[in-house]
Amino acid sequence: MPASVITPPGLAVHDGVRDACDRVIQLLLLNLQKLVYNRGAPSLAEAPPRAVPFLDELKGHVRELCVETLRLERKRFLWQHQLLALLAVYSAPTCATDALFYLLTLARTQDELALATQLYAVLSSCSTDLLPATVRKCVCHIHAGALPEPHVAQLFRNLALLV
Numbered sequence: 001m002p003a004s005v006i007t008p009p010g011l012a013v014h015d016g017v018r019d020a021c022d023r024v025i026q027l028l029l030l031n032l033q034k035l036v037y038n039r040g041a042p043s044l045a046e047a048p049p050r051a052v053p054f055l056d057e058l059k060g061h062v063r064e065l066c067v068e069t070l071r072l073e074r075k076r077f078l079w080q081h082q083l084l085a086l087l088a089v090y091s092a093p094t095c096a097t098d099a100l101f102y103l104l105t106l107a108r109t110q111d112e113l114a115l116a117t118q119l120y121a122v123l124s125s126c127s128t129d130l131l132p133a134t135v136r137k138c139v140c141h142i143h144a145g146a147l148p149e150p151h152v153a154q155l156f157r158n159l160a161l162l163v
Contacts, residue, residue, distance in 0.1 A: 022075060029082050036090045055090045062087065062095055066102035070112045081115055085122045093133055096123050100134040104162075105147065105155045113158050 032052070039049035058065070065087070069080040088096035100123075103116035124130050138155060141147050147155070 025079050029079060029086070032083070032086055036086050039090075052090060055087050058083075058087055059091050059095060062098045063102050066099060066106060069115060070103070070106055070108075072111060077115075081119065085119055088119070088123050089126055092123070092127050093130070096127050096130060097134045097137045100130070101137045101141065104134075104138065104158050105141075105151050107158055108154065110161075113161060116158070117162065 032054070035050075035052050036055070062084075065080060065084050069077050069084055071077060084099050088099045100116055100120060103112075103119060107113040107116060120130065120134075138159075142152055142155075
């Protein structure tokens, strides 16, 4: 087991502690979900939706969150995937297409690629034109030469697997 912030290498975390931490993270994600989905769309008479500072700060770290999610570590990747979905809904459409682009580009296995399709399934219910926007983002990165060749090849492989 890898070392963590609370245990040195070689020492295991007690199952009770692990379960308590799992419950705390689930409650935090549930609270975050309520904040994201209860924002509503503003009308002209209403004030803009309330900001969620944690997600505002996380916007600039979509790639890192995708990379960590793709590591598929224990329950952590499930929490990270849920956090990625909440961030994408909160900061749509930019974060949604960014997250899908990174997952499609960086996924190396079927299990990793499944995270992209699962994210799309969640986001497509609240975002219009998500698929065309994601394809445009992929094409723009390819045309700009912003991706190393191995990543372009992986992106094409993953797109071929999905089609």
